[in-house]
Amino acid sequence: MxxxxxxxxxxxxxxxxxxxxxxxxxxxxxxQRAIEPEKDKFSLMGGFIQPSESPDDAANRVLEYRTGLKNVYMDQFHVFGKPERDPVERTLSIAYYALIDIHQYEKQINDEFHAEWFLLNDLPELIFDHAEMVKLAKKQLMYKAALHPILFQLLPEKFTIPQLQSLYEGVFQTQFDDRNFSRKLLSTGLLVKQPEKDKQSSKKGAFYYKLDQSQYKENFESFLNLVPNPDKFF
Amino acid sequence: MxxxxxxxxxxxxxxxxxxxxxxxxxxxxxxQRAIEPEKDKFSLMGGFIQPSESPDDAANRVLEYRTGLKNVYMDQFHVFGKPERDPVERTLSIAYYALIDIHQYEKQINDEFHAEWFLLNDLPELIFDHAEMVKLAKKQLMYKAALHPILFQLLPEKFTIPQLQSLYEGVFQTQFDDRNFSRKLLSTGLLVKQPEKDKQSSKKGAFYYKLDQSQYKENFESFLNLVPNPDKFF
DNA sequence: ACAAAAGTGTTGTTTTTACACCCATGC
DNA sequence: GCATGGGTGTAAAAACAACACTTTTGT
Known part of the structure; x- marks a missing residue:
């Protein structure tokens, strides 16, 4: 060759x-990282690109291997490549963020790999430049979520509007007006009301909704503006 | 090691x-590509990352080598990495788009390297997957320019509002209402009116403006919405 | 005087915000 | 019956789009 x-x-x-x-x-x-250096510190899910793989393939393989999940929403968002970022050997890293419905995640694999969920606001110390990666990923997620309906990927098939709102509030670290939020959301035409209610979080109960898949695909690339004053966040 | x-x-x-x-x-x-394969076809400006360089360093080096320009606005926007994208040997490519004021570009270097400006709507055949890169770069540029004032980077220090408008119209491939465009623009507070006018394009002449650098930096991360109905473009 | 482009004014429409209020239900 | 979220109504404010009209100046 x-x-x-x-x-x-x-x-x-x-x-x-x-x-x-x-x-x-x-x-x-x-x-928890299994090898030296920085053994036992926490790290993102990663792996090397194999000769036959595209970066997207590699990211999907890593994700499936670690979580058992396929067909997960992922975005490639940045290459990290300072020469000294990995002390062992020069390594470039192509970073992806993935959005998964936490309840789909199978716990047993968790234990096998010493994987753990951490609150986004309370992360342990990370190896190498992984903290920087997380920081940029959060920013990119805000950016994209302010304009496109990607956060639905984090929810189960059926969800309530208040749940969705608290998700948005988590991502943007603010409170939104509930009345306006639900009206805006319903006016997008993305949601299909279900007959049942979720009674866990209130006495009245909140109706479940599903995504209208065809509307979702159609509107995915349009700007949505579910977030008031998006300027504030950038 | x-x-x-x-x-x-x-x-x-x-x-x-x-x-x-x-x-x-x-x-x-x-x-024009100097080596086989696909010698003499046109290609983007590229180069391999050296051991001591970050990707950003490499992109800046390539740009300076080819154009003589430093401190140019660049955004890393995607990694292209299909295993077979370069027939010679597997090569990943980290793609950047750069915005330069064409009049700053020194013509002589142009000749030395067989570099040429092509109308964006009338490009020659490109090597490998470079056409795909250009396509995505155009999309990313639209995306970012719809929200942030990056297109100023393409203009000389002093410019007129009609010039800026035709730049926006070029990027978005539409016509905007001139009255609304100039009013929106002036209301951003980004521009400083100069005493002189440009008389080339009309009898009345259009005032020159400069960017207010401090305002520019401050507002760079905010959404601007100079583009009407941005949805239409995505 | 006229043409041609710059740029300001005006107006109706839509979107966004802020907040009052009613609703359903478990206790 | 009352506390607790869930959800609808409404009205003021802001942003936007469409288009008429004035301004400037070279010919």
Whole structure:
């Protein structure tokens, strides 16, 4: 096989920032690192790109291996590549964030890999530049979520509007007016009301909704503006 | 030096999609490829990442080498990494788009490297997956320019509002209402009116403006909405 | 005087916000 | 019957779009 000569090849990894939502709080899935250096510290889910894989393939493989989940929503958002970012050897990392419904996640795999959910606001110390990755991932998630309805990916098939609102409030770290939020949301035409209510969080109960999949796909690329004064956040 | 064992290292390049604006049209700077395969076809400005460089460093080096320009506005926007994208050898490419004031560009370097400006709507055939890169770069540029005042980077220090408008119209491939556009723009407080007028494009002449640098930095991260109905474009 | 482009004014419409109030239910 | 969220109504404010009209100046 032909090659480009005189060029140095570099190790390339993918790292996944896995966001989950349990109905109240936003969380991140981390693993305890099994090898030196920085053994036992926590790290993002990562792995090296294999010769036959595209970066997207690699990210999906890593995610499936760690969580058992396929067909998860993921966005490639940045390459981290300072020469000294990994002390062992120069490694580039292509970072993805993934959005998963936390209840789909199978607990047993969790134990096998020493994986754990952490509150997004209370993370342990992370290896290398992973804290920086998480910071940028949060920002990118806010950015995209302010304009496109991606946060639905974090919820189960049926969910209530108050649940969705607390998810948005978690992502944007603010409170929204509940009345306006639910009206805006319903006016998007993305939701299909279900006959049942969720009675857990209030006496009156909140109706469940499902996503209208065809509307969702159609509107995905449009701006939505569910978030008031998005300026504030950037 | 310690190394990760059993992992394959990959060649990593950067490619720059260089946008320029000459006062009327949006253009792209391309070079004629000097080596086989696909010799003499046109390609983006690219180069391999060196051991001591971050991807950003590499992109800046490539840009300076090809155009002589430093401190240019650039955004890393995507990694292209299909295993077969470069037929010579597997190569990942980290893609950047750059925005330069076309008049700052020094013509002589142009000739040396067989670099040429092409109208964005009339590009020659490109090597590998470079056409796909350009397509995504255009989309990303629209996306960012709809929300942040980055297009100023394509203009000289002093410019007129009609010039800026035709730049926006080039990027979004539509016509905007001139009255509303100029009013919106002035209301941002980003512009400082200059005493002189540009008389080239009309009898009346249009006042020159400069960017208020401190306002610019402050508002850079806010949403601006100079573009009506941004939904339409995504 | 006229043409051609710059740019200001005006107005009706839509979107957004803020907040009052009613609703359903478990205790 | 009352406390607790859930959800609808309404009205003021702000942003936006459409378009008429004035201004400037080279020919």
């Amino acid at each position: 032909q090659r480009y000569t005189g060029q140095k090849r570099i190790l390339v990894a993918v790292d996944c920032i896995i966001f989950g939502f349990d109905g109240w709080n936003l969380k991140l899935l981390l693993v | 310690q190394r990760y064992t059993g992992q394959k290292r990959i060649l990593v390049a950067v490619d720059c999609i260089i946008f320029g604006f000459d006062g009327w049209n949006l253009k792209l700077l391309l070079v």
